[in-house]
Amino acid sequence: MAYRIAVLVSGTGSLLQALLDAQSAGELQAQVAVVGSDTATAQGLARAERAGVPTFVHSYRTGDDRAAWDEALTALVAAHDVDLVVLAGFMKLVGPAFLARFGGRTINTHPALLPSFPGMHGPRDALAHGVKITGTTVFEVDAGVDTGRILAQHAVPVLAGDTVDTLHERIKVAERALLVHTVNDLASLHPRAAQGDS
Numbered sequence: 001m002a003y004r005i006a007v008l009v010s011g012t013g014s015l016l017q018a019l020l021d022a023q024s025a026g027e028l029q030a031q032v033a034v035v036g037s038d039t040a041t042a043q044g045l046a047r048a049e050r051a052g053v054p055t056f057v058h059s060y061r062t063g064d065d066r067a068a069w070d071e072a073l074t075a076l077v078a079a080h081d082v083d084l085v086v087l088a089g090f091m092k093l094v095g096p097a098f099l100a101r102f103g104g105r106t107i108n109t110h111p112a113l114l115p116s117f118p119g120m121h122g123p124r125d126a127l128a129h130g131v132k133i134t135g136t137t138v139f140e141v142d143a144g145v146d147t148g149r150i151l152a153q154h155a156v157p158v159l160a161g162d163t164v165d166t167l168h169e170r171i172k173v174a175e176r177a178l179l180v181h182t183v184n185d186l187a188s189l190h191p192r193a194a195q196g197d198s
């Protein structure tokens, strides 16, 4: 039985597309079972729909009860009986209820070599600091901001004349391959951990 993953996105969804492309090429040892977003207009949702993957939207508005939002997100993902949750450009922090259910099996990507440049602006901060090498990190999500156990990293050079956008795009090329690789590693290490977890 296929190793099932949920992918959560907020924006463009090019990391999600890399997973979908690898799946259709037979190069992903997993099935994208559901794609969720906090943003109804996220391009990632359209990518999932084109691939025939079920989707959900779970918006958060300023002033909403954060704990209730987190519990509802947990239930939406849990309904799909997944082994792994992949945050792929998901710009919300998951909370205690989510981590109680999916802690240890939720991964995130970050566009810098953690622990350097955590937060929302990894490429901008790396450029501002003048580093010559940055990169991407896939890590296990914990209660902190980009603090979880590091699973994989790939270095990317900063080139003369780089802007935040050109640097981030070069990092994203590396991120897509690293994410597919890491999901495959986890699928082979922990096949079907979530049986009956619906």
Ligand code: GAR
Binding pocket: 010, 011, 012, 013, 014, 015, 016, 088, 089, 090, 091, 109, 110, 111, 119, 120, 121, 122, 172, 175
């Ligand atoms: C990626 O660079 C990912 O690492 C980053 O958002 C981008 C998503 O790209 N995530 C974070 O910064 C999380 N804090 P995409 O929407 O094209 O997949």
